[in-house]
Amino acid sequence: MDGFTVDIEPLVTASSAAARVAEDAGRADLRGALQALGAGMRGSATERALARIGVDWPAVLTALAGSAAGHADAMAASARAYRDVESDIRRRMSG
Amino acid sequence: MALLVDVLRWQPDAVEDAFRRFGQARDLLLNTDDELRAARPPAGWAGPAATAAGGRHEQVAEGLRRVVAGITALRPVLAGAADTIAAVRADLALAERIATERGYFINPDGTVLATPRAQREGGTQHGELVDLVQRALLRADELDDALAAALTEAAAGRVDDGTGDTLSGAASYVLGAPGAGLPPAGASPAEVARWWNALTPAQQEHVLLARPGAIGNLDGVPAGVRDEANRYRLDDEAARIATERAQVQSQLDAATAARPQVPFSVYGTTAEEDGLLARLADLDRQQTALGQITEVADLDGRRLLLLDLDSGSRPQAAVAVGDIDTADHVAVFTPGFTTTVGDLRGYTDDAAALRETAQQLADERGDGESVATVAWLGYDAPQWDTTFTADQSVAGDAAARAGGADLARFLDGVNASRVDDPHLTALGHSYGSTTTGYAVQLASGVDDAVLFGSPGGSTADLSQLNLPPGHLGVVEARWDPVADLGSFGGDPNNQDGVTNLSAQEEVGPGGVPLQESTGHSDYLTPGTTSQYNIAATVAGQPEHRYLDEGGIGFGDVLRGGPLPRGF
Numbered sequence: 001m002d003g004f005t006v007d008i009e010p011l012v013t014a015s016s017a018a019a020r021v022a023e024d025a026g027r028a029d030l031r032g033a034l035q036a037l038g039a040g041m042r043g044s045a046t047e048r049a050l051a052r053i054g055v056d057w058p059a060v061l062t063a064l065a066g067s068a069a070g071h072a073d074a075m076a077a078s079a080r081a082y083r084d085v086e087s088d089i090r091r092r093m094s095g
Numbered sequence: 096m097a098l099l100v101d102v103l104r105w106q107p108d109a110v111e112d113a114f115r116r117f118g119q120a121r122d123l124l125l126n127t128d129d130e131l132r133a134a135r136p137p138a139g140w141a142g143p144a145a146t147a148a149g150g151r152h153e154q155v156a157e158g159l160r161r162v163v164a165g166i167t168a169l170r171p172v173l174a175g176a177a178d179t180i181a182a183v184r185a186d187l188a189l190a191e192r193i194a195t196e197r198g199y200f201i202n203p204d205g206t207v208l209a210t211p212r213a214q215r216e217g218g219t220q221h222g223e224l225v226d227l228v229q230r231a232l233l234r235a236d237e238l239d240d241a242l243a244a245a246l247t248e249a250a251a252g253r254v255d256d257g258t259g260d261t262l263s264g265a266a267s268y269v270l271g272a273p274g275a276g277l278p279p280a281g282a283s284p285a286e287v288a289r290w291w292n293a294l295t296p297a298q299q300e301h302v303l304l305a306r307p308g309a310i311g312n313l314d315g316v317p318a319g320v321r322d323e324a325n326r327y328r329l330d331d332e333a334a335r336i337a338t339e340r341a342q343v344q345s346q347l348d349a350a351t352a353a354r355p356q357v358p359f360s361v362y363g364t365t366a367e368e369d370g371l372l373a374r375l376a377d378l379d380r381q382q383t384a385l386g387q388i389t390e391v392a393d394l395d396g397r398r399l400l401l402l403d404l405d406s407g408s409r410p411q412a413a414v415a416v417g418d419i420d421t422a423d424h425v426a427v428f429t430p431g432f433t434t435t436v437g438d439l440r441g442y443t444d445d446a447a448a449l450r451e452t453a454q455q456l457a458d459e460r461g462d463g464e465s466v467a468t469v470a471w472l473g474y475d476a477p478q479w480d481t482t483f484t485a486d487q488s489v490a491g492d493a494a495a496r497a498g499g500a501d502l503a504r505f506l507d508g509v510n511a512s513r514v515d516d517p518h519l520t521a522l523g524h525s526y527g528s529t530t531t532g533y534a535v536q537l538a539s540g541v542d543d544a545v546l547f548g549s550p551g552g553s554t555a556d557l558s559q560l561n562l563p564p565g566h567l568g569v570v571e572a573r574w575d576p577v578a579d580l581g582s583f584g585g586d587p588n589n590q591d592g593v594t595n596l597s598a599q600e601e602v603g604p605g606g607v608p609l610q611e612s613t614g615h616s617d618y619l620t621p622g623t624t625s626q627y628n629i630a631a632t633v634a635g636q637p638e639h640r641y642l643d644e645g646g647i648g649f650g651d652v653l654r655g656g657p658l659p660r661g662f
Contacts, residue, residue, distance in 0.1 A: 028119075041239070
């Protein structure tokens with residue numbers, strides 16, 4: 001499919017919402033919680049499990065925050081592109 | 096199996112901190128639910144970019160659902176972990192003590208040896224010690240295994256998040272059906288506490304997440320849980336007010352548009368418009384109150400134990416300073432005439448200062464016992480504009496009776512929600528002392544009460560108060576006319592069996608001067624004798640209070656008593 005249809009303002013709104021999701025997901029401190037648990041359970045199976053997953057799990061969240069930010073940027077870029085096309089067409093038609 | 100030497104290094108406080116941090120992380124993610132929904136590519140957007148955006152949104156949403164599901168599955172396992180570790184360590188400490196006393200030696204791996212001394216003395220505790228140590232280590236092992244497994248599953252994203260598309264849906268799915276409902280309406284605080292304690296940690300989490308409105312104000316539920324539930328409700332209440340306000344405004348606009356519009360109209364607003372305008376004003380009051388409550392709840396160390404914006408004539412709230420669930424001494428302070436949640440900050444600051452003084456006394460003279468205080472604004476205190484409203488007039492006791500019943504439930508709830516029995520003190524100022532008096536007639540677990548600036552403590556017969564004899568204190572400052580009104584059960588400072596506490600200048604502990612408080616509003620001012628006396632009562636140190644042998648005020652003279660102090 002080559003063409004597109006879009007209402008630009010809802011796209012801008014969705015982009016802003018995605019940016020806020022990225023921000024909140026980035027603030028959720030999974031790493032701090034895991035570190036506190038490790039400090040409380042020295043020499044345990046829990047601590048050994050934490051050694052395996054203590055980096056990966058927070059990294060998943062960081063990656064998701066990054067994806068949400070990318071999602072926000074992509075929608076914002078799309079909105080800008082659609083707006084440019086629209087402006088261009090309007091200019092041509094009025095010219 | 097876990098080694099004894101390792102288990103002894105486990106730290107309940109750090110594990111409790113981890114539990115709290117996981118909760119914060121989960122709450123932060125749950126709060127993004129609305130944003131996540133709004134971040135979905137808009138309907139009607141079609142084309143390759145739209146398809147790509149849809150896929151990306153679904154990938155983020157599913158990833159976040161898995162994280163929320165993982166944390167949600169982990170929290171119930173972690174919920175009792177700190178208590179379990181503390182109990183295991185207590186058992187091991189007991190075993191160590193017995194071993195030392197009886198000549199045994201506990202190896203770092205948990206095995207028990209009888210020393211030559213035990214053999215010589217024919218000790219018989221070997222089996223008992225082995226059993227005690229093994230049971231403790233087994234319990235530690237079970238907890239450790241469960242935590243390690245829950246962590247591994249959560250981090251691998253293997254916790255099933257169901258088929259819904261929201262983060263809260265994922266959390267609810269993990270916790271499953273509560274299977275326990277809610278306690279029946281009208282259940283006593285003791286019944287509520289039994290219901291709560293019978294739930295599994297997962298069920299408790301489910302109720303907390305799914306029904307915060309049902310338990311935030313429920314007397315008998317632990318204070319920490321009430322606080323968490325009410326903090327969820329701050330956002331819910333803001334959304335409720337905004338939604339209803341928009342609806343009412345829209346109805347008002349429609350009603351106004353339907354009215355004949357003519358220049359210099361002789362038409363006033365219609366009854367329908369008046370009703371809608373009144374509702375808008377009420378919603379604005381709720382919004383203001385919500386802001387005031389949120390501001391106080393956000394201060395460090397505060398716990399929001401009551402949040403009620405719309406069931407009474409005015410918004411109500413109660414805020415604790417300190418940990419009500421564990422404090423050895425708990426005091427609940429009820430203010431009086433003209434109180435609204437607009438005063439919550441000031442009264443919570445009073446409660447904080449009182450706690451500080453009481454804690455200081457406990458630290459200096461006690462054995463490190465802890466103190467927590469509550470500013471309870473949980474009733475419709477009389478206002479100037481309700482003076483001629485029968486059930487809310489400051490001249491009558493109806494508001495105090497109704498408020499006293501609610502306060503009694505709150506006080507009983509503090510006791511019922513705990514496994515131990517804290518030293519509980521009810522404090523009432525002005526009309527709040529009358530409310531407190533009625534509460535103490537109904538509540539069963541109050542150990543001490545202090546009424547200050549009291550127009551009457553609800554009864555002339557102190558035997559009607561559920562207090563141990565001699566445990567009702569009264570403070571009356573010079574030039575406090577309210578304290579001499581003698582309106583509700585008589586002037587408390589003249590009643591037999593009351594302990595009159597000084598509000599005069601005194602030389603305090605260590606020679607530090609304590610200031611006199613005068614008038615009606617300085618009883619809780621730090622550095623005064625009255626605040627010190629109230630704090631000493633709260634800290635369970637009645638022997639260190641300064642008594643007021645006179646106990647006579649100006650009003651007493653008018654009624655034929657001896658001259659007041661200072662004359």
